[in-house]
Amino acid sequence: MGRPPCCDKIGIKKGPWTPEEDIILVSYIQEHGPGNWRSVPTNTGLMRCSKSCRLRWTNYLRPGIKRGNFTSHEEGMIIHLQALLGNKWAAIASYLPQRTDNDIKNYWNTHLKKKLKKFQTDLDSHNLAPPSDNSSTNNYDHQFSWQFSDNNKQGSTTLFNSPNASSTSSLYASSTENISRLLEGWMRTSPNPSRRNVTSDRHDDDEMLHEAQKTNQDQEFVKNCEKSWIQDGGNIGNNIVTIPKEKSTTCESNGVDVGEKTSPPPFTYLEKWLLDENNGGQVEELMELPMIFT
DNA sequence: AAAACTTGCAACCGCGTTCTT
DNA sequence: AAAGAACGCGGTTGCAAGTTT
Numbered sequence: 001m002g003r004p005p006c007c008d009k010i011g012i013k014k015g016p017w018t019p020e021e022d023i024i025l026v027s028y029i030q031e032h033g034p035g036n037w038r039s040v041p042t043n044t045g046l047m048r049c050s051k052s053c054r055l056r057w058t059n060y061l062r063p064g065i066k067r068g069n070f071t072s073h074e075e076g077m078i079i080h081l082q083a084l085l086g087n088k089w090a091a092i093a094s095y096l097p098q099r100t101d102n103d104i105k106n107y108w109n110t111h112l113k114k115k116l117k118k119f120q121t122d123l124d125s126h127n128l129a130p131p132s133d134n135s136s137t138n139n140y141d142h143q144f145s146w147q148f149s150d151n152n153k154q155g156s157t158t159l160f161n162s163p164n165a166s167s168t169s170s171l172y173a174s175s176t177e178n179i180s181r182l183l184e185g186w187m188r189t190s191p192n193p194s195r196r197n198v199t200s201d202r203h204d205d206d207e208m209l210h211e212a213q214k215t216n217q218d219q220e221f222v223k224n225c226e227k228s229w230i231q232d233g234g235n236i237g238n239n240i241v242t243i244p245k246e247k248s249t250t251c252e253s254n255g256v257d258v259g260e261k262t263s264p265p266p267f268t269y270l271e272k273w274l275l276d277e278n279n280g281g282q283v284e285e286l287m288e289l290p291m292i293f294t
Numbered sequence: 295a296a297a298a299c300t301t302g303c304a305a306c307c308g309c310g311t312t313c314t315t
Numbered sequence: 316a317a318a319g320a321a322c323g324c325g326g327t328t329g330c331a332a333g334t335t336t
């Protein structure tokens with residue numbers, strides 16, 4: 001069915017935001033807080049649709065956004081989370097509070113996807129067959145585990161190197177950053193300040209609590225998945241790293257709905273974690289990338 | 295030097311979900 | 316309960332900057 005686009009009205013401005021528009025938007029949100037986007041264009045005089053205002057705020061103007069290079073740590077997080085959750089960029093972004101979903105999505109599409117593809121191609125071109133090992137639970141699992149361990153063995157460091165300095169940090173990007181800095185110190189109090197700002201007045205306290213609990217569960221789940229994997233020293237062993245070739249994987253074992261577009265992945269790795277009773281403990285250092293990603 | 299091509303990212307669009315009346 | 320409006324998300328596009336020929 002669908003609705004007509006919200007920006008079809010005559011006189012609605014499209015395209016890049018100017019610093020003046022940003023200042024107007026930021027000033028307004030400073031005063032009224034994010035949310036109720038429909039009233040923003042009316043009250044500010046901005047010739048933008050409400051959607052555009054929300055997007056601009058969420059992706060660029062809200063405080064605490066980190067721009068520029070992704071660290072290898074972040075790369076690893078994205079790779080793992082994408083494998084676990086599929087293209088759920090908002091969900092992935094909730095684990096990287098300084099990054100926006102749009103940023104992560106772009107980075108995945110422009111950098112990480114290529115790296116993974118190249119990784120596959122390189123291995124295929126070498127015509128390397130996984131060693132036979134019945135302990136592996138399925139071919140898919142074993143193929144990936146073997147590929148990664150082989151890559152480690154060869155000491156390959158080229159595939160997942162972080163990109164060099166961002167080539168397109170424009171002058172205006174800097175000014176956006178400055179606007180963002182103006183807002184440092186101003187943030188609405190939140191039960192979890194590190195969490196991605198869901199800018200909706202719909203979130204009352206109960207909802208926030210529920211969300212926080214849910215997020216904690218998800219985070220715990222992912223952290224433990226990470227732990228299990230890294231405990232194998234990046235060598236993975238009988239476990240898998242569910243790096244999809246094209247389709248994303250799901251994580252329904254955790255009750256995370258990842259939609260219908262995903263193909264069912266092998267769950268050996270997740271199942272192993274779920275069956276593992278000793279999966280608590282330290283996590284911070286576990287989120288660091290294995291050598292292959294550095 | 296300049297045209298052609300590639301890359302990266304900001305912004306838009308369409309649709310599903312949630313809320314309001 | 317139903318319909319309409321608003322929100323939020325993921326996919327896609329347009330274009331500027333960078334690179335290659």
